[in-house]
Amino acid sequence: MTAAPLKIAYSPCPNDTFVFDAWAHGRIPGAPALDVTFADIDITNGMAERGEFDVLKVSYAVLPWVLDEYALLPCGGALGRGCGPLVLGREPDADLRGRTVAVPSERSTAYLLFRLWTADAVPGGVGEVVVMPFHEIMPAVRDGKVDAGLVIHEARFTYQQYGLHSLADMGEHWETTTGLPIPLGAIIAKRSLGADTLRLLAASARASVKMAWDDPDVSLPYVLEHAQEMDPSVANQHIGLYVNEFTHDLGDAGYAAVRGLLTRAAAEGLVPPLGRDALSFV
Numbered sequence: 001m002t003a004a005p006l007k008i009a010y011s012p013c014p015n016d017t018f019v020f021d022a023w024a025h026g027r028i029p030g031a032p033a034l035d036v037t038f039a040d041i042d043i044t045n046g047m048a049e050r051g052e053f054d055v056l057k058v059s060y061a062v063l064p065w066v067l068d069e070y071a072l073l074p075c076g077g078a079l080g081r082g083c084g085p086l087v088l089g090r091e092p093d094a095d096l097r098g099r100t101v102a103v104p105s106e107r108s109t110a111y112l113l114f115r116l117w118t119a120d121a122v123p124g125g126v127g128e129v130v131v132m133p134f135h136e137i138m139p140a141v142r143d144g145k146v147d148a149g150l151v152i153h154e155a156r157f158t159y160q161q162y163g164l165h166s167l168a169d170m171g172e173h174w175e176t177t178t179g180l181p182i183p184l185g186a187i188i189a190k191r192s193l194g195a196d197t198l199r200l201l202a203a204s205a206r207a208s209v210k211m212a213w214d215d216p217d218v219s220l221p222y223v224l225e226h227a228q229e230m231d232p233s234v235a236n237q238h239i240g241l242y243v244n245e246f247t248h249d250l251g252d253a254g255y256a257a258v259r260g261l262l263t264r265a266a267a268e269g270l271v272p273p274l275g276r277d278a279l280s281f282v
Helices: 016-025 039-049 060-066 111-119 134-142 157-161 168-176 197-214 216-225 230-241 251-267
Strands: 004-009 034-040 055-060 070-071 078-080 087-088 102-103 129-131 147-151 166-171 182-190
Touching: 004 016, 004 039, 004 102, 004 157, 016 034, 016 070, 016 197, 016 216, 016 230, 039 055, 055 060, 055 111, 060 111, 060 182, 070 147, 078 230, 078 251, 087 157, 102 111, 102 134, 111 147, 111 168, 111 182, 111 216, 134 157, 147 157, 157 230, 166 168, 168 182, 168 251, 182 197, 197 216, 197 251, 216 230
Parallel strands: 004 034, 004 055, 102 129, 102 147
Antiparallel strands: 055 182, 070 182, 078 182, 087 147, 087 166
């Protein structure tokens, strides 16, 4: 009997479709079949908290709430340098004290980095925080619906088209204060799948990344199909920034970054503390 496909949810962003293209289309011998759902990161974070889906792409910031049920895979996610979220405004020197800021998710890594940054850089803090889908944030800032916006993904390459200015780079602040790469998105899988399946999932993710790197043109139709009318050059910039050596393997530096972010956030009372072996893989 053929095993039922594993239910997986990840975003339609170019880095995720690039990473999972070979696997999702059955081109990796021996890899489990996937039943793919596309969802924004705020949605997948909620799915993880409710224990939905076998495999999910989520924010590293949500891990303290879900690691009892899910294991962190040591590959497939998004970490890096020079790739952090930006705070955008209509004026280049806008003061954010007491201002309304749109964010993509209150359980996102972007928002966690933002809160760590504001603790250092915005005396008295910002005002109201409004959650909205990331693709709505730049238009909302441009149109004056909010005073500033915390943006992720390809917005790094397109915000000037909205007449906006970068007020701060959360990744730059993180790297300057810690020396570590920026942990953004994680791949997690249900522990109940068992150790053998979890190892197979990690091997499949690595194989899918390698196949995409070896022949990137093969993944291009899948990437552009889901990239919401994105210019191919922007999609390639996006992939080049967010798919890197940490996607293939977290390694010591990657794990140090994740542990550093969540330990610091727990010390500030922003997330629950991690258990000693919470990040361990099978």
